[in-house]
Amino acid sequence: MQIRPIISVWMPLVWAVSLVPSVEAQTCKHKNTLPLTPTKDFKSHQDGTVTHLKTGLMWQVCSLGQNWQKGKCVGKAKAMTWQQAMLTTQQQNQQGGYAGHSDWRLPNFKELKSIVEYQCFDPAINQRVFPNTPSEYYWSSTPDVDSRYGAFGIGFDRGESFSDYRDDYYFIRLVRETH
Amino acid sequence: MYRVVNKPLLKNITAWIGFLWLAGLLSSCSLLEKAPEAPKTLPDKDTEAPKIQLNGGDLVIERHQYFTDPGATATDDFDGQVAVKVSGKVKSHALGSYTLTYTATDQAGNRAERQRQVKIVPYSTVPPLNDTGIAWAANYPQGNEEKCRGELAAMQDCAHGRDGFNFTKLDAEGRPLPRSAKRWSCVKDNHTGLIWEVKTRQSKRAGLHSREDQYNLRNLIWASNGGATGYRNHDGHICTGFIARKQDTYCNTHAFVQRVNKKGLCGAHDWRLPNIQELTSLLKLRERGAKIDRRYFPNTRRGGYWSSTPVAFDKSMNWQLDFSNGRDTVTARRDELYVRLVRTALPGGADAN
Numbered sequence: 001m002q003i004r005p006i007i008s009v010w011m012p013l014v015w016a017v018s019l020v021p022s023v024e025a026q027t028c029k030h031k032n033t034l035p036l037t038p039t040k041d042f043k044s045h046q047d048g049t050v051t052h053l054k055t056g057l058m059w060q061v062c063s064l065g066q067n068w069q070k071g072k073c074v075g076k077a078k079a080m081t082w083q084q085a086m087l088t089t090q091q092q093n094q095q096g097g098y099a100g101h102s103d104w105r106l107p108n109f110k111e112l113k114s115i116v117e118y119q120c121f122d123p124a125i126n127q128r129v130f131p132n133t134p135s136e137y138y139w140s141s142t143p144d145v146d147s148r149y150g151a152f153g154i155g156f157d158r159g160e161s162f163s164d165y166r167d168d169y170y171f172i173r174l175v176r177e178t179h
Numbered sequence: 180m181y182r183v184v185n186k187p188l189l190k191n192i193t194a195w196i197g198f199l200w201l202a203g204l205l206s207s208c209s210l211l212e213k214a215p216e217a218p219k220t221l222p223d224k225d226t227e228a229p230k231i232q233l234n235g236g237d238l239v240i241e242r243h244q245y246f247t248d249p250g251a252t253a254t255d256d257f258d259g260q261v262a263v264k265v266s267g268k269v270k271s272h273a274l275g276s277y278t279l280t281y282t283a284t285d286q287a288g289n290r291a292e293r294q295r296q297v298k299i300v301p302y303s304t305v306p307p308l309n310d311t312g313i314a315w316a317a318n319y320p321q322g323n324e325e326k327c328r329g330e331l332a333a334m335q336d337c338a339h340g341r342d343g344f345n346f347t348k349l350d351a352e353g354r355p356l357p358r359s360a361k362r363w364s365c366v367k368d369n370h371t372g373l374i375w376e377v378k379t380r381q382s383k384r385a386g387l388h389s390r391e392d393q394y395n396l397r398n399l400i401w402a403s404n405g406g407a408t409g410y411r412n413h414d415g416h417i418c419t420g421f422i423a424r425k426q427d428t429y430c431n432t433h434a435f436v437q438r439v440n441k442k443g444l445c446g447a448h449d450w451r452l453p454n455i456q457e458l459t460s461l462l463k464l465r466e467r468g469a470k471i472d473r474r475y476f477p478n479t480r481r482g483g484y485w486s487s488t489p490v491a492f493d494k495s496m497n498w499q500l501d502f503s504n505g506r507d508t509v510t511a512r513r514d515e516l517y518v519r520l521v522r523t524a525l526p527g528g529a530d531a532n
Binding site: 027028029031032033034035036037038041052054055056057081082083086087089090105106108109110111113114118119120121124140141142143144145146148149151152158159160161165166167177 | 243302304305306307308309311313315316317319320321322323331334335336339340401402403404405406454455456459460462464465466467488489490491492498504506507508509
């Protein structure tokens with residue numbers, strides 16, 4: 001019934017801290033931890049999208065709000081409610097789509113989790129594939145059955161999952177199926 | 180007092196009678212069996228080499244897994260059990276094919292030899308994605324639908340991705356069983372290609388796979404242990420068969436995997452700890468209560484199950500998953516957690532069925 005009230009207590013704090021421009025570098029343990037999302041498992045389409053060969057999913061390289069420019073993501077990613085996340089995605093699909101596709105959607109919980117790189121933290125993602133990813137919390141499209149208010153997401157600072165109120169503000173990265 | 184003293188004695192007597200009867204039965208059976216062969220007695224000279232029996236056949240092992248040789252036994256027509264020598268080396272950190280040679284020599288000098296190929300293949304990363312189990316839509320900012328309908332349904336989990344799981348029960352030899360089977364030892368996930376250990380009820384005969392058994396985390400492979408080996412024996416007797424000062428009976432994940440691979444499970448000797456992505460593939464978030472399909476995975480306990488995935492920001496921890504609430508968290512390796520072992524079904528191999 002109750003959904004980790006702790007998160008809602010300290011998340012505003014995290015936002016406050018994240019407003020300060022951060023130059024914190026990612027840490028990866030290349031030596032003694034096996035990567036679960038090695039760069040060779042992704043095919044880059046050189047247009048702001050990559051395909052994860054293990055899952056067949058095509059991902060946007062940048063978070064929503066950022067722009068893809070020559071292999072980098074520039075600009076600030078946008079945080080939004082669970083509803084805004086879906087409406088914004090719908091809108092993008094209706095207004096020409098992205099990289100020639102108009103069937104983008106929010107990833108479900110397992111899909112979102114499949115791109116966590118547990119070898120790294122701050123952020124817990126392969127930055128060669130997903131550059132300039134903020135160390136932030138991201139929404140999935142999976143609602144939480146144990147709550148009337150919750151939906152699942154993943155914290156890409158350390159790779160942990162969370163469930164929080166659907167009207168809280170988190171980031172999104174879109175996905176589509178290729179088969 | 181009388182009853183207390185007398186009971187074990189009585190039990191003993193019945194046990195002895197039973198034992199004698201069984202022994203008689205067995206010996207008469209073997210006599211009967213041998214009867215037609217009676218003229219063919221052993222030759223005067225031992226000219227036949229011992230017969231070597233390999234535990235498990237050729238093996239395919241994932242890179243950076245600790246390799247455990249399941250071993251071999253040899254029997255000789257004159258000498259009975261004969262010692263088996265193994266030569267050859269498997270480098271589990273390097274891809275390739277390796278040969279182990281087993282030799283056994285009887286007292287007359289007859290020598291037998293058998294070989295086992297061990298192939299080291301790339302380690303598993305992310306398995307093909309399974310369903311999340313969600314078949315209903317949520318409303319905003321609150322409320323859940325019974326079905327996949329409502330304002331935002333088309334953009335939600337219930338409208339996309341895979342629907343449903345595809346499991347097959349396997350018997351103790353790894354052969355497929357019908358869905359209605361009452362007893363099974365392993366479950367094959369036909370979508371991810373992963374084969375999972377199934378836990379048994381706690382009992383005196385539970386053996387290696389009791390649902391109550393817990394372990395501390397231990398990983399001796401430096402390429403994959405995050406920079407620390409974890410704990411050998413932090414909590415003592417938390418699993419079946421623990422004996423103090425006998426390392427191979429200890430309740431840590433490394434010793435457990437070795438025990439299972441020595442003995443074999445569902446016809447296989449390449450069991451390992453699942454990574455956090457593999458463990459997550461079993462999550463079923465559809466309804467309240469257990470977040471796993473209990474029709475295929477009974478005896479799942481409330482509490483964490485170890486993954487092989489180390490925690491990048493703390494080398495004294497690993498990731499775990501709790502199937503009672505679906506949550507993944509980081510946990511100290513000295514903690515007591517459950518384990519569900521996994522192996523990868525090999526296309527075209529013994530697992531093709």
